[in-house]
Amino acid sequence: MTSPFNIEEIYPDDGEHSLRMPRRQAGSSPQGVAVTLLADYTLRARAALPSAAIVALLAESGVTTAGARAAISRLARRGVLEGSRQGRHSSYRLTQAAAVNLSVGGHWILTSTTAAEPWDGCWTTVAFSLPQDRGTQRRALRGQLRWLGYAPLYDGLWISPYELTPRxxxxxxxxxxxxxxxxxxxxxxxxxxxxxALIDAWDIDAISGHYEEFLQRWAPLVPQVRSGEVDGAxxxxxxxxxMDTYRRFPILDPQLPRDLLPTGWLRQPAREVFAAVYDGLADPAQRHVRAVVGRFTDSVDPGISAHTTADLLAGVHGDAGWIPPARREPPSHRRTAV
Structure with missing residues:
Protein backbone atom coordinates (compact mmCIF):
# COMPACT_ATOMS: atom_id res chain seq x y z
CA MET A 1 0.00 0.00 0.00
CA THR A 2 1.19 3.50 -0.76
CA SER A 3 1.58 5.94 2.09
CA PRO A 4 -1.79 7.58 2.82
CA PHE A 5 0.02 10.77 3.81
CA ASN A 6 1.47 11.75 0.44
CA ILE A 7 -0.55 14.71 -0.79
CA GLU A 8 1.38 14.71 -4.08
CA GLU A 9 -0.25 11.38 -4.92
CA ILE A 10 -3.71 12.73 -4.14
CA TYR A 11 -3.25 16.09 -5.85
CA PRO A 12 -0.64 15.27 -8.51
CA ASP A 13 0.96 18.08 -10.49
CA ASP A 14 -0.30 18.02 -14.08
CA GLY A 15 3.06 19.20 -15.37
CA GLU A 16 1.72 22.52 -16.65
CA HIS A 17 2.31 24.53 -13.51
CA SER A 18 5.45 25.18 -11.52
CA LEU A 19 4.50 24.15 -8.02
CA ARG A 20 5.28 21.34 -5.62
CA MET A 21 2.50 20.27 -3.29
CA PRO A 22 3.71 19.37 0.21
CA ARG A 23 4.37 15.80 1.13
CA ARG A 24 2.24 14.49 3.96
CA GLN A 25 3.88 13.14 7.08
CA ALA A 26 2.77 10.55 9.59
CA GLY A 27 0.62 12.73 11.79
CA SER A 28 -0.28 16.38 11.41
CA SER A 29 1.73 18.27 8.82
CA PRO A 30 1.54 22.08 9.21
CA GLN A 31 1.84 22.54 5.46
CA GLY A 32 -0.85 19.97 4.76
CA VAL A 33 -3.23 21.50 7.31
CA ALA A 34 -2.59 24.98 5.87
CA VAL A 35 -3.37 23.80 2.35
CA THR A 36 -6.57 22.12 3.50
CA LEU A 37 -7.71 25.22 5.39
CA LEU A 38 -7.08 27.56 2.50
CA ALA A 39 -8.68 25.20 0.01
CA ASP A 40 -11.77 24.67 2.15
CA TYR A 41 -12.56 28.37 2.58
CA THR A 42 -10.84 30.37 -0.16
CA LEU A 43 -10.56 28.12 -3.21
CA ARG A 44 -13.42 29.42 -5.34
CA ALA A 45 -12.41 33.09 -5.20
CA ARG A 46 -8.76 32.59 -4.21
CA ALA A 47 -9.40 35.01 -1.37
CA ALA A 48 -6.33 36.30 0.47
CA LEU A 49 -6.03 35.81 4.22
CA PRO A 50 -3.83 37.87 6.55
CA SER A 51 -0.83 35.80 7.54
CA ALA A 52 -1.70 36.43 11.19
CA ALA A 53 -5.16 34.92 10.59
CA ILE A 54 -3.65 31.84 8.98
CA VAL A 55 -1.34 31.46 11.97
CA ALA A 56 -4.29 31.83 14.35
CA LEU A 57 -6.37 29.24 12.49
CA LEU A 58 -3.47 26.80 12.41
CA ALA A 59 -2.95 27.33 16.14
CA GLU A 60 -6.49 26.04 16.70
CA SER A 61 -5.38 22.83 15.00
CA GLY A 62 -2.37 22.49 17.28
CA VAL A 63 0.28 24.08 15.05
CA THR A 64 2.76 26.32 16.88
CA THR A 65 3.29 29.91 15.75
CA ALA A 66 6.79 29.08 14.54
CA GLY A 67 5.51 26.00 12.72
CA ALA A 68 2.71 27.98 11.08
CA ARG A 69 4.99 30.74 9.85
CA ALA A 70 7.48 28.19 8.54
CA ALA A 71 4.68 26.34 6.74
CA ILE A 72 3.46 29.55 5.05
CA SER A 73 6.99 30.41 3.95
CA ARG A 74 7.63 26.95 2.54
CA LEU A 75 4.31 26.87 0.70
CA ALA A 76 5.17 30.21 -0.88
CA ARG A 77 8.54 28.84 -2.01
CA ARG A 78 6.80 25.79 -3.45
CA GLY A 79 4.52 27.97 -5.56
CA VAL A 80 1.40 26.95 -3.62
CA LEU A 81 0.86 30.38 -2.03
CA GLU A 82 1.50 33.90 -3.24
CA GLY A 83 1.89 36.84 -0.87
CA SER A 84 1.08 40.55 -0.85
CA ARG A 85 1.79 43.35 1.62
CA GLN A 86 0.02 46.43 2.88
CA GLY A 87 2.37 48.34 5.13
CA ARG A 88 3.59 45.95 7.81
CA HIS A 89 0.84 43.42 7.18
CA SER A 90 1.15 40.50 4.77
CA SER A 91 -1.55 38.32 3.24
CA TYR A 92 -1.44 35.07 1.31
CA ARG A 93 -3.67 33.28 -1.14
CA LEU A 94 -3.50 30.14 -3.25
CA THR A 95 -1.71 30.56 -6.55
CA GLN A 96 -3.69 29.94 -9.71
CA ALA A 97 -1.76 26.71 -10.32
CA ALA A 98 -2.47 25.45 -6.81
CA ALA A 99 -6.17 26.37 -7.09
CA VAL A 100 -6.53 24.34 -10.27
CA ASN A 101 -4.55 21.46 -8.80
CA LEU A 102 -6.58 21.36 -5.60
CA SER A 103 -9.91 21.77 -7.37
CA VAL A 104 -9.22 18.87 -9.72
CA GLY A 105 -8.07 16.84 -6.73
CA GLY A 106 -11.22 17.70 -4.78
CA HIS A 107 -13.40 16.62 -7.69
CA TRP A 108 -11.41 13.42 -8.05
CA ILE A 109 -11.83 12.60 -4.35
CA LEU A 110 -15.60 12.53 -4.72
CA THR A 111 -15.91 10.95 -8.16
CA SER A 112 -13.38 8.28 -7.23
CA THR A 113 -15.38 7.16 -4.22
CA THR A 114 -18.64 6.56 -6.06
CA ALA A 115 -19.82 3.16 -7.24
CA ALA A 116 -17.37 1.39 -9.51
CA GLU A 117 -18.12 1.09 -13.21
CA PRO A 118 -19.21 -2.23 -14.78
CA TRP A 119 -16.35 -4.61 -15.49
CA ASP A 120 -15.82 -6.69 -18.63
CA GLY A 121 -13.77 -9.34 -16.84
CA CYS A 122 -10.49 -8.34 -18.52
CA TRP A 123 -7.26 -7.22 -16.90
CA THR A 124 -4.64 -4.70 -17.98
CA THR A 125 -1.07 -5.81 -17.30
CA VAL A 126 1.87 -3.42 -17.28
CA ALA A 127 5.29 -5.07 -17.42
CA PHE A 128 8.47 -3.03 -17.15
CA SER A 129 12.18 -3.54 -16.66
CA LEU A 130 14.47 -0.75 -15.50
CA PRO A 131 18.16 -1.04 -14.55
CA GLN A 132 19.12 -0.79 -10.90
CA ASP A 133 20.85 2.53 -11.48
CA ARG A 134 17.54 4.12 -12.50
CA GLY A 135 15.98 3.92 -9.07
CA THR A 136 14.43 7.40 -9.22
CA GLN A 137 12.73 6.58 -12.50
CA ARG A 138 11.49 3.26 -11.10
CA ARG A 139 10.00 4.96 -8.05
CA ALA A 140 8.28 7.55 -10.24
CA LEU A 141 6.80 4.82 -12.43
CA ARG A 142 5.55 2.82 -9.47
CA GLY A 143 4.02 5.92 -7.94
CA GLN A 144 2.27 6.74 -11.22
CA LEU A 145 0.97 3.19 -11.58
CA ARG A 146 -0.36 3.11 -8.05
CA TRP A 147 -2.03 6.48 -8.55
CA LEU A 148 -3.69 5.02 -11.65
CA GLY A 149 -5.11 2.21 -9.51
CA TYR A 150 -2.60 -0.51 -10.41
CA ALA A 151 -1.04 -2.93 -7.95
CA PRO A 152 2.06 -5.14 -8.17
CA LEU A 153 1.23 -8.78 -8.83
CA TYR A 154 4.96 -9.50 -9.06
CA ASP A 155 8.03 -7.28 -9.19
CA GLY A 156 7.87 -5.40 -12.47
CA LEU A 157 4.36 -6.71 -13.27
CA TRP A 158 1.42 -4.49 -12.30
CA ILE A 159 -2.27 -5.11 -12.96
CA SER A 160 -5.62 -3.32 -13.04
CA PRO A 161 -9.13 -4.38 -14.09
CA TYR A 162 -9.47 -1.10 -16.02
CA GLU A 163 -8.19 -0.07 -19.42
CA LEU A 164 -5.11 2.11 -19.72
CA THR A 165 -6.17 5.34 -21.40
CA PRO A 166 -4.20 6.96 -24.25
CA ARG A 167 -2.91 9.81 -22.09
CA ALA A 197 -5.49 -14.85 -7.22
CA LEU A 198 -5.15 -11.49 -8.95
CA ILE A 199 -7.19 -9.74 -6.27
CA ASP A 200 -4.37 -10.60 -3.84
CA ALA A 201 -2.28 -7.87 -5.48
CA TRP A 202 -4.32 -5.51 -3.33
CA ASP A 203 -4.53 -5.74 0.45
CA ILE A 204 -8.32 -5.88 0.63
CA ASP A 205 -8.35 -6.43 4.40
CA ALA A 206 -6.21 -3.33 4.94
CA ILE A 207 -8.45 -1.20 2.71
CA SER A 208 -11.52 -2.45 4.56
CA GLY A 209 -9.79 -1.67 7.85
CA HIS A 210 -9.26 1.95 6.79
CA TYR A 211 -12.97 2.28 6.05
CA GLU A 212 -13.86 0.73 9.39
CA GLU A 213 -11.54 3.11 11.26
CA PHE A 214 -12.99 6.07 9.39
CA LEU A 215 -16.55 5.11 10.28
CA GLN A 216 -15.69 4.39 13.90
CA ARG A 217 -14.10 7.82 14.19
CA TRP A 218 -16.67 9.93 12.36
CA ALA A 219 -20.07 8.23 12.39
CA PRO A 220 -20.69 9.08 16.10
CA LEU A 221 -20.21 12.78 15.27
CA VAL A 222 -23.01 12.89 12.69
CA PRO A 223 -25.89 13.27 15.22
CA GLN A 224 -24.00 16.11 16.95
CA VAL A 225 -23.45 17.85 13.63
CA ARG A 226 -27.13 17.59 12.72
CA SER A 227 -28.21 18.93 16.11
CA GLY A 228 -25.89 21.94 15.84
CA GLU A 229 -23.68 20.94 18.77
CA VAL A 230 -20.42 21.40 16.84
CA ASP A 231 -19.51 25.06 16.32
CA GLY A 232 -16.65 27.54 16.15
CA ALA A 233 -13.09 26.25 16.13
CA MET A 243 -11.05 16.02 4.66
CA ASP A 244 -7.43 15.17 5.44
CA THR A 245 -8.54 11.62 6.25
CA TYR A 246 -11.15 11.02 3.56
CA ARG A 247 -9.01 12.27 0.70
CA ARG A 248 -6.75 9.25 1.19
CA PHE A 249 -9.38 6.86 -0.09
CA PRO A 250 -8.92 7.41 -3.85
CA ILE A 251 -5.39 6.07 -3.31
CA LEU A 252 -6.17 3.50 -0.62
CA ASP A 253 -9.22 2.14 -2.47
CA PRO A 254 -8.50 1.66 -6.21
CA GLN A 255 -12.22 1.34 -7.08
CA LEU A 256 -12.09 -2.33 -7.89
CA PRO A 257 -15.21 -3.78 -9.55
CA ARG A 258 -17.91 -4.98 -7.20
CA ASP A 259 -17.48 -8.49 -8.61
CA LEU A 260 -14.05 -8.63 -6.97
CA LEU A 261 -14.97 -7.16 -3.58
CA PRO A 262 -16.43 -8.84 -0.51
CA THR A 263 -20.05 -8.20 0.43
CA GLY A 264 -20.76 -5.26 2.69
CA TRP A 265 -18.00 -3.08 1.22
CA LEU A 266 -17.93 0.17 3.21
CA ARG A 267 -17.12 2.68 0.46
CA GLN A 268 -20.64 4.14 0.24
CA PRO A 269 -21.27 4.36 4.03
CA ALA A 270 -17.95 6.19 4.39
CA ARG A 271 -18.88 8.64 1.64
CA GLU A 272 -22.23 9.33 3.30
CA VAL A 273 -20.61 10.03 6.67
CA PHE A 274 -18.02 12.29 5.05
CA ALA A 275 -20.72 14.34 3.31
CA ALA A 276 -22.81 14.57 6.49
CA VAL A 277 -19.91 15.98 8.52
CA TYR A 278 -18.19 18.06 5.85
CA ASP A 279 -21.36 19.64 4.49
CA GLY A 280 -23.13 19.80 7.83
CA LEU A 281 -20.33 21.87 9.38
CA ALA A 282 -19.86 24.22 6.41
CA ASP A 283 -21.91 27.11 7.83
CA PRO A 284 -20.56 27.17 11.41
CA ALA A 285 -17.00 26.65 10.16
CA GLN A 286 -17.36 29.49 7.66
CA ARG A 287 -18.64 31.82 10.37
CA HIS A 288 -15.67 30.99 12.55
CA VAL A 289 -13.07 31.46 9.80
CA ARG A 290 -14.57 34.84 8.93
CA ALA A 291 -14.58 35.82 12.60
CA VAL A 292 -10.90 34.92 13.01
CA VAL A 293 -9.97 36.79 9.84
CA GLY A 294 -11.99 39.77 11.07
CA ARG A 295 -9.66 40.12 14.05
CA PHE A 296 -6.80 41.01 11.72
CA THR A 297 -8.43 43.14 9.04
CA ASP A 298 -11.00 45.91 8.73
CA SER A 299 -12.81 44.20 5.86
CA VAL A 300 -13.39 40.46 5.55
CA ASP A 301 -13.13 39.25 1.97
CA PRO A 302 -16.56 37.94 0.87
CA GLY A 303 -14.69 35.26 -1.05
CA ILE A 304 -14.05 33.46 2.24
CA SER A 305 -16.70 30.81 1.81
CA ALA A 306 -16.88 27.17 2.84
CA HIS A 307 -17.47 24.93 -0.13
CA THR A 308 -19.43 21.68 0.05
CA THR A 309 -19.27 18.34 -1.69
CA ALA A 310 -21.68 19.73 -4.31
CA ASP A 311 -19.24 22.57 -5.00
CA LEU A 312 -16.38 20.12 -5.40
CA LEU A 313 -18.40 18.21 -7.99
CA ALA A 314 -19.60 21.31 -9.84
CA GLY A 315 -16.39 22.29 -11.57
CA VAL A 316 -12.78 23.30 -11.19
CA HIS A 317 -11.29 26.74 -10.84
CA GLY A 318 -9.37 28.03 -13.83
CA ASP A 319 -8.27 31.27 -15.43
CA ALA A 320 -11.78 31.81 -16.81
CA GLY A 321 -13.58 30.83 -13.61
CA TRP A 322 -15.33 27.55 -12.93
CA ILE A 323 -14.74 25.04 -15.70
CA PRO A 324 -17.76 22.75 -16.19
CA PRO A 325 -17.14 19.01 -15.79
CA ALA A 326 -17.49 18.36 -19.53
CA ARG A 327 -14.32 20.36 -20.18
CA ARG A 328 -12.31 18.73 -17.42
CA GLU A 329 -10.08 15.70 -17.62
CA PRO A 330 -10.17 14.31 -14.06
CA PRO A 331 -7.07 12.48 -12.86
CA SER A 332 -8.61 9.03 -12.61
CA HIS A 333 -7.46 5.72 -14.01
CA ARG A 334 -11.01 5.24 -15.27
CA ARG A 335 -10.93 8.45 -17.29
CA THR A 336 -8.41 10.23 -19.47
CA ALA A 337 -5.79 12.06 -17.43
CA VAL A 338 -2.66 10.91 -15.70
Whole structure:
Protein backbone atom coordinates (compact mmCIF):
# COMPACT_ATOMS: atom_id res chain seq x y z
CA MET A 1 0.00 0.00 0.00
CA THR A 2 1.19 3.50 -0.76
CA SER A 3 1.58 5.94 2.09
CA PRO A 4 -1.79 7.58 2.82
CA PHE A 5 0.02 10.77 3.81
CA ASN A 6 1.47 11.75 0.44
CA ILE A 7 -0.55 14.71 -0.79
CA GLU A 8 1.38 14.71 -4.08
CA GLU A 9 -0.25 11.38 -4.92
CA ILE A 10 -3.71 12.73 -4.14
CA TYR A 11 -3.25 16.09 -5.85
CA PRO A 12 -0.64 15.27 -8.51
CA ASP A 13 0.96 18.08 -10.49
CA ASP A 14 -0.30 18.02 -14.08
CA GLY A 15 3.06 19.20 -15.37
CA GLU A 16 1.72 22.52 -16.65
CA HIS A 17 2.31 24.53 -13.51
CA SER A 18 5.45 25.18 -11.52
CA LEU A 19 4.50 24.15 -8.02
CA ARG A 20 5.28 21.34 -5.62
CA MET A 21 2.50 20.27 -3.29
CA PRO A 22 3.71 19.37 0.21
CA ARG A 23 4.37 15.80 1.13
CA ARG A 24 2.24 14.49 3.96
CA GLN A 25 3.88 13.14 7.08
CA ALA A 26 2.77 10.55 9.59
CA GLY A 27 0.62 12.73 11.79
CA SER A 28 -0.28 16.38 11.41
CA SER A 29 1.73 18.27 8.82
CA PRO A 30 1.54 22.08 9.21
CA GLN A 31 1.84 22.54 5.46
CA GLY A 32 -0.85 19.97 4.76
CA VAL A 33 -3.23 21.50 7.31
CA ALA A 34 -2.59 24.98 5.87
CA VAL A 35 -3.37 23.80 2.35
CA THR A 36 -6.57 22.12 3.50
CA LEU A 37 -7.71 25.22 5.39
CA LEU A 38 -7.08 27.56 2.50
CA ALA A 39 -8.68 25.20 0.01
CA ASP A 40 -11.77 24.67 2.15
CA TYR A 41 -12.56 28.37 2.58
CA THR A 42 -10.84 30.37 -0.16
CA LEU A 43 -10.56 28.12 -3.21
CA ARG A 44 -13.42 29.42 -5.34
CA ALA A 45 -12.41 33.09 -5.20
CA ARG A 46 -8.76 32.59 -4.21
CA ALA A 47 -9.40 35.01 -1.37
CA ALA A 48 -6.33 36.30 0.47
CA LEU A 49 -6.03 35.81 4.22
CA PRO A 50 -3.83 37.87 6.55
CA SER A 51 -0.83 35.80 7.54
CA ALA A 52 -1.70 36.43 11.19
CA ALA A 53 -5.16 34.92 10.59
CA ILE A 54 -3.65 31.84 8.98
CA VAL A 55 -1.34 31.46 11.97
CA ALA A 56 -4.29 31.83 14.35
CA LEU A 57 -6.37 29.24 12.49
CA LEU A 58 -3.47 26.80 12.41
CA ALA A 59 -2.95 27.33 16.14
CA GLU A 60 -6.49 26.04 16.70
CA SER A 61 -5.38 22.83 15.00
CA GLY A 62 -2.37 22.49 17.28
CA VAL A 63 0.28 24.08 15.05
CA THR A 64 2.76 26.32 16.88
CA THR A 65 3.29 29.91 15.75
CA ALA A 66 6.79 29.08 14.54
CA GLY A 67 5.51 26.00 12.72
CA ALA A 68 2.71 27.98 11.08
CA ARG A 69 4.99 30.74 9.85
CA ALA A 70 7.48 28.19 8.54
CA ALA A 71 4.68 26.34 6.74
CA ILE A 72 3.46 29.55 5.05
CA SER A 73 6.99 30.41 3.95
CA ARG A 74 7.63 26.95 2.54
CA LEU A 75 4.31 26.87 0.70
CA ALA A 76 5.17 30.21 -0.88
CA ARG A 77 8.54 28.84 -2.01
CA ARG A 78 6.80 25.79 -3.45
CA GLY A 79 4.52 27.97 -5.56
CA VAL A 80 1.40 26.95 -3.62
CA LEU A 81 0.86 30.38 -2.03
CA GLU A 82 1.50 33.90 -3.24
CA GLY A 83 1.89 36.84 -0.87
CA SER A 84 1.08 40.55 -0.85
CA ARG A 85 1.79 43.35 1.62
CA GLN A 86 0.02 46.43 2.88
CA GLY A 87 2.37 48.34 5.13
CA ARG A 88 3.59 45.95 7.81
CA HIS A 89 0.84 43.42 7.18
CA SER A 90 1.15 40.50 4.77
CA SER A 91 -1.55 38.32 3.24
CA TYR A 92 -1.44 35.07 1.31
CA ARG A 93 -3.67 33.28 -1.14
CA LEU A 94 -3.50 30.14 -3.25
CA THR A 95 -1.71 30.56 -6.55
CA GLN A 96 -3.69 29.94 -9.71
CA ALA A 97 -1.76 26.71 -10.32
CA ALA A 98 -2.47 25.45 -6.81
CA ALA A 99 -6.17 26.37 -7.09
CA VAL A 100 -6.53 24.34 -10.27
CA ASN A 101 -4.55 21.46 -8.80
CA LEU A 102 -6.58 21.36 -5.60
CA SER A 103 -9.91 21.77 -7.37
CA VAL A 104 -9.22 18.87 -9.72
CA GLY A 105 -8.07 16.84 -6.73
CA GLY A 106 -11.22 17.70 -4.78
CA HIS A 107 -13.40 16.62 -7.69
CA TRP A 108 -11.41 13.42 -8.05
CA ILE A 109 -11.83 12.60 -4.35
CA LEU A 110 -15.60 12.53 -4.72
CA THR A 111 -15.91 10.95 -8.16
CA SER A 112 -13.38 8.28 -7.23
CA THR A 113 -15.38 7.16 -4.22
CA THR A 114 -18.64 6.56 -6.06
CA ALA A 115 -19.82 3.16 -7.24
CA ALA A 116 -17.37 1.39 -9.51
CA GLU A 117 -18.12 1.09 -13.21
CA PRO A 118 -19.21 -2.23 -14.78
CA TRP A 119 -16.35 -4.61 -15.49
CA ASP A 120 -15.82 -6.69 -18.63
CA GLY A 121 -13.77 -9.34 -16.84
CA CYS A 122 -10.49 -8.34 -18.52
CA TRP A 123 -7.26 -7.22 -16.90
CA THR A 124 -4.64 -4.70 -17.98
CA THR A 125 -1.07 -5.81 -17.30
CA VAL A 126 1.87 -3.42 -17.28
CA ALA A 127 5.29 -5.07 -17.42
CA PHE A 128 8.47 -3.03 -17.15
CA SER A 129 12.18 -3.54 -16.66
CA LEU A 130 14.47 -0.75 -15.50
CA PRO A 131 18.16 -1.04 -14.55
CA GLN A 132 19.12 -0.79 -10.90
CA ASP A 133 20.85 2.53 -11.48
CA ARG A 134 17.54 4.12 -12.50
CA GLY A 135 15.98 3.92 -9.07
CA THR A 136 14.43 7.40 -9.22
CA GLN A 137 12.73 6.58 -12.50
CA ARG A 138 11.49 3.26 -11.10
CA ARG A 139 10.00 4.96 -8.05
CA ALA A 140 8.28 7.55 -10.24
CA LEU A 141 6.80 4.82 -12.43
CA ARG A 142 5.55 2.82 -9.47
CA GLY A 143 4.02 5.92 -7.94
CA GLN A 144 2.27 6.74 -11.22
CA LEU A 145 0.97 3.19 -11.58
CA ARG A 146 -0.36 3.11 -8.05
CA TRP A 147 -2.03 6.48 -8.55
CA LEU A 148 -3.69 5.02 -11.65
CA GLY A 149 -5.11 2.21 -9.51
CA TYR A 150 -2.60 -0.51 -10.41
CA ALA A 151 -1.04 -2.93 -7.95
CA PRO A 152 2.06 -5.14 -8.17
CA LEU A 153 1.23 -8.78 -8.83
CA TYR A 154 4.96 -9.50 -9.06
CA ASP A 155 8.03 -7.28 -9.19
CA GLY A 156 7.87 -5.40 -12.47
CA LEU A 157 4.36 -6.71 -13.27
CA TRP A 158 1.42 -4.49 -12.30
CA ILE A 159 -2.27 -5.11 -12.96
CA SER A 160 -5.62 -3.32 -13.04
CA PRO A 161 -9.13 -4.38 -14.09
CA TYR A 162 -9.47 -1.10 -16.02
CA GLU A 163 -8.19 -0.07 -19.42
CA LEU A 164 -5.11 2.11 -19.72
CA THR A 165 -6.17 5.34 -21.40
CA PRO A 166 -4.20 6.96 -24.25
CA ARG A 167 -2.91 9.81 -22.09
CA UNK A 168 -1.87 7.38 -19.39
CA UNK A 169 -0.06 5.31 -22.01
CA UNK A 170 1.83 8.38 -23.20
CA UNK A 171 2.79 9.25 -19.64
CA UNK A 172 4.12 5.76 -18.93
CA UNK A 173 6.21 5.88 -22.12
CA UNK A 174 7.74 9.14 -20.90
CA UNK A 175 8.60 7.56 -17.56
CA UNK A 176 10.09 4.35 -18.98
CA UNK A 177 11.57 5.45 -22.34
CA UNK A 178 10.26 2.31 -24.02
CA UNK A 179 11.06 -0.17 -21.24
CA UNK A 180 7.37 -1.01 -20.72
CA UNK A 181 4.84 -3.37 -22.31
CA UNK A 182 1.07 -3.31 -21.80
CA UNK A 183 -1.36 -6.20 -22.34
CA UNK A 184 -5.09 -6.57 -21.78
CA UNK A 185 -6.99 -9.84 -21.61
CA UNK A 186 -8.68 -12.43 -19.44
CA UNK A 187 -6.96 -14.57 -16.86
CA UNK A 188 -6.56 -18.21 -17.82
CA UNK A 189 -7.89 -20.40 -15.04
CA UNK A 190 -5.50 -22.99 -13.66
CA UNK A 191 -5.86 -25.35 -10.75
CA UNK A 192 -6.91 -23.36 -7.68
CA UNK A 193 -3.75 -24.23 -5.74
CA UNK A 194 -1.32 -23.46 -8.58
CA UNK A 195 -1.92 -19.79 -9.27
CA UNK A 196 -2.11 -16.58 -7.33
CA ALA A 197 -5.49 -14.85 -7.22
CA LEU A 198 -5.15 -11.49 -8.95
CA ILE A 199 -7.19 -9.74 -6.27
CA ASP A 200 -4.37 -10.60 -3.84
CA ALA A 201 -2.28 -7.87 -5.48
CA TRP A 202 -4.32 -5.51 -3.33
CA ASP A 203 -4.53 -5.74 0.45
CA ILE A 204 -8.32 -5.88 0.63
CA ASP A 205 -8.35 -6.43 4.40
CA ALA A 206 -6.21 -3.33 4.94
CA ILE A 207 -8.45 -1.20 2.71
CA SER A 208 -11.52 -2.45 4.56
CA GLY A 209 -9.79 -1.67 7.85
CA HIS A 210 -9.26 1.95 6.79
CA TYR A 211 -12.97 2.28 6.05
CA GLU A 212 -13.86 0.73 9.39
CA GLU A 213 -11.54 3.11 11.26
CA PHE A 214 -12.99 6.07 9.39
CA LEU A 215 -16.55 5.11 10.28
CA GLN A 216 -15.69 4.39 13.90
CA ARG A 217 -14.10 7.82 14.19
CA TRP A 218 -16.67 9.93 12.36
CA ALA A 219 -20.07 8.23 12.39
CA PRO A 220 -20.69 9.08 16.10
CA LEU A 221 -20.21 12.78 15.27
CA VAL A 222 -23.01 12.89 12.69
CA PRO A 223 -25.89 13.27 15.22
CA GLN A 224 -24.00 16.11 16.95
CA VAL A 225 -23.45 17.85 13.63
CA ARG A 226 -27.13 17.59 12.72
CA SER A 227 -28.21 18.93 16.11
CA GLY A 228 -25.89 21.94 15.84
CA GLU A 229 -23.68 20.94 18.77
CA VAL A 230 -20.42 21.40 16.84
CA ASP A 231 -19.51 25.06 16.32
CA GLY A 232 -16.65 27.54 16.15
CA ALA A 233 -13.09 26.25 16.13
CA UNK A 234 -14.32 22.69 16.68
CA UNK A 235 -16.27 22.83 13.41
CA UNK A 236 -13.23 24.02 11.49
CA UNK A 237 -11.00 21.37 13.06
CA UNK A 238 -13.50 18.61 12.30
CA UNK A 239 -13.88 19.64 8.65
CA UNK A 240 -10.12 19.89 8.21
CA UNK A 241 -9.45 16.53 9.83
CA UNK A 242 -12.20 14.64 8.01
CA MET A 243 -11.05 16.02 4.66
CA ASP A 244 -7.43 15.17 5.44
CA THR A 245 -8.54 11.62 6.25
CA TYR A 246 -11.15 11.02 3.56
CA ARG A 247 -9.01 12.27 0.70
CA ARG A 248 -6.75 9.25 1.19
CA PHE A 249 -9.38 6.86 -0.09
CA PRO A 250 -8.92 7.41 -3.85
CA ILE A 251 -5.39 6.07 -3.31
CA LEU A 252 -6.17 3.50 -0.62
CA ASP A 253 -9.22 2.14 -2.47
CA PRO A 254 -8.50 1.66 -6.21
CA GLN A 255 -12.22 1.34 -7.08
CA LEU A 256 -12.09 -2.33 -7.89
CA PRO A 257 -15.21 -3.78 -9.55
CA ARG A 258 -17.91 -4.98 -7.20
CA ASP A 259 -17.48 -8.49 -8.61
CA LEU A 260 -14.05 -8.63 -6.97
CA LEU A 261 -14.97 -7.16 -3.58
CA PRO A 262 -16.43 -8.84 -0.51
CA THR A 263 -20.05 -8.20 0.43
CA GLY A 264 -20.76 -5.26 2.69
CA TRP A 265 -18.00 -3.08 1.22
CA LEU A 266 -17.93 0.17 3.21
CA ARG A 267 -17.12 2.68 0.46
CA GLN A 268 -20.64 4.14 0.24
CA PRO A 269 -21.27 4.36 4.03
CA ALA A 270 -17.95 6.19 4.39
CA ARG A 271 -18.88 8.64 1.64
CA GLU A 272 -22.23 9.33 3.30
CA VAL A 273 -20.61 10.03 6.67
CA PHE A 274 -18.02 12.29 5.05
CA ALA A 275 -20.72 14.34 3.31
CA ALA A 276 -22.81 14.57 6.49
CA VAL A 277 -19.91 15.98 8.52
CA TYR A 278 -18.19 18.06 5.85
CA ASP A 279 -21.36 19.64 4.49
CA GLY A 280 -23.13 19.80 7.83
CA LEU A 281 -20.33 21.87 9.38
CA ALA A 282 -19.86 24.22 6.41
CA ASP A 283 -21.91 27.11 7.83
CA PRO A 284 -20.56 27.17 11.41
CA ALA A 285 -17.00 26.65 10.16
CA GLN A 286 -17.36 29.49 7.66
CA ARG A 287 -18.64 31.82 10.37
CA HIS A 288 -15.67 30.99 12.55
CA VAL A 289 -13.07 31.46 9.80
CA ARG A 290 -14.57 34.84 8.93
CA ALA A 291 -14.58 35.82 12.60
CA VAL A 292 -10.90 34.92 13.01
CA VAL A 293 -9.97 36.79 9.84
CA GLY A 294 -11.99 39.77 11.07
CA ARG A 295 -9.66 40.12 14.05
CA PHE A 296 -6.80 41.01 11.72
CA THR A 297 -8.43 43.14 9.04
CA ASP A 298 -11.00 45.91 8.73
CA SER A 299 -12.81 44.20 5.86
CA VAL A 300 -13.39 40.46 5.55
CA ASP A 301 -13.13 39.25 1.97
CA PRO A 302 -16.56 37.94 0.87
CA GLY A 303 -14.69 35.26 -1.05
CA ILE A 304 -14.05 33.46 2.24
CA SER A 305 -16.70 30.81 1.81
CA ALA A 306 -16.88 27.17 2.84
CA HIS A 307 -17.47 24.93 -0.13
CA THR A 308 -19.43 21.68 0.05
CA THR A 309 -19.27 18.34 -1.69
CA ALA A 310 -21.68 19.73 -4.31
CA ASP A 311 -19.24 22.57 -5.00
CA LEU A 312 -16.38 20.12 -5.40
CA LEU A 313 -18.40 18.21 -7.99
CA ALA A 314 -19.60 21.31 -9.84
CA GLY A 315 -16.39 22.29 -11.57
CA VAL A 316 -12.78 23.30 -11.19
CA HIS A 317 -11.29 26.74 -10.84
CA GLY A 318 -9.37 28.03 -13.83
CA ASP A 319 -8.27 31.27 -15.43
CA ALA A 320 -11.78 31.81 -16.81
CA GLY A 321 -13.58 30.83 -13.61
CA TRP A 322 -15.33 27.55 -12.93
CA ILE A 323 -14.74 25.04 -15.70
CA PRO A 324 -17.76 22.75 -16.19
CA PRO A 325 -17.14 19.01 -15.79
CA ALA A 326 -17.49 18.36 -19.53
CA ARG A 327 -14.32 20.36 -20.18
CA ARG A 328 -12.31 18.73 -17.42
CA GLU A 329 -10.08 15.70 -17.62
CA PRO A 330 -10.17 14.31 -14.06
CA PRO A 331 -7.07 12.48 -12.86
CA SER A 332 -8.61 9.03 -12.61
CA HIS A 333 -7.46 5.72 -14.01
CA ARG A 334 -11.01 5.24 -15.27
CA ARG A 335 -10.93 8.45 -17.29
CA THR A 336 -8.41 10.23 -19.47
CA ALA A 337 -5.79 12.06 -17.43
CA VAL A 338 -2.66 10.91 -15.70
Missing amino acids: AQARLVQLTLGAVTVFRGRQIALAADSQR AAVRARTEI
